[in-house]
Amino acid sequence: MQLILASNNTKKIRELRELLKPYPVTVRSQREAGLSVDPEETGSTFEENARIKAEAVFAADGGRMTLADDSGLMVDALDGAPGVRSARYTGRHDDSDENRWRLLLKNLEGVTQRQAKFVCCICCLLPDGSRIETRGECPGRILEAPRGSGGFGYDPVFQPEGKTVSMAELSAEEKNEISHRGKALREFAKRIEEYLHATDK
Numbered sequence: 519m520q521l522i523l524a525s526n527n528t529k530k531i532r533e534l535r536e537l538l539k540p541y542p543v544t545v546r547s548q549r550e551a552g553l554s555v556d557p558e559e560t561g562s563t564f565e566e567n568a569r570i571k572a573e574a575v576f577a578a579d580g581g582r583m584t585l586a587d588d589s590g591l592m593v594d595a596l597d598g599a600p601g602v603r604s605a606r607y608t609g610r611h612d613d614s615d616e617n618r619w620r621l622l623l624k625n626l627e628g629v630t631q632r633q634a635k636f637v638c639c640i641c642c643l644l645p646d647g648s649r650i651e652t653r654g655e656c657p658g659r660i661l662e663a664p665r666g667s668g669g670f671g672y673d674p675v676f677q678p679e680g681k682t683v684s685m686a687e688l689s690a691e692e693k694n695e696i697s698h699r700g701k702a703l704r705e706f707a708k709r710i711e712e713y714l715h716a717t718d719k
C-alpha cells in the first residue's frame with residue numbers, strides 16, 4: 519500500500535517510516551512522488567491545518583492515499599502558544615529549531631508553572647473520498663535549559679511526563695513509544711487496518 523506524505527521534512531519522514539514499519543505501508547514524500555505543494559496553513563487548530571495540507575497534496579496527486587500531520591507545542595503559561603505557530607514561533611519559518619526553543623525559554627524566564635504538551639493531528643484522505651483523522655498528545659513540562667542532541671524541534675527543552683530526561687535524550691524507540699506522533703500514528707494504523715479489512719469484503 520502506497521501512501522503519500524504531505525511533507526518533505528527528512529526527519530519527520532524518517533520518524534514516520536520507522537513508526538509505520540510494522541504495517542504494510544510504503545511511505546513516499548512529496549518530492550519522491552514528484553509533487554511540489556506548499557499550501558498556506560491558515561487553520562486555527564492542528565486538525566484544520568492537517569486537513570488543509572492533506573487536501574492540497576491529495577488533489578495534486580490525483581487522489582492517491584495521502585497523509586498529512588500538523589503538530590506543535592502548547593504551553594499552559596503562554597495560553598497554549600506557540601501552538602499552531604510552533605514552526606513559525608519566531609516569525610520566520612526559516613529560523614532554526616534552536617532559534618525557536620531559545621525564544622520559548624526567554625518567554626518563560628521566571629515562570630515556575632511550566633506544564634506543556636506536544637500535540638499531533640493526522641488527516642489521511644483515502645481514494646474512496648473518506649478520511650481518517652486521529653490525535654495524539656504527550657504531556658510534560660518545559661525545562662529551564664536544553665538537554666540532549668536527539669530528536670528535533672522543541673525536543674531538547676521538553677521533559678515528558680514520567681521521565682527524568684528530555685525528549686532529545688530518549689532513543690528513537692523510547693520517543694516513538696510515548697510521543698504525540700507515535701500515539702496518533704498507532705491510532706491511525708488501527709483505523710487503516712479496519713478500512714482495508716472492510717474494503718476487502
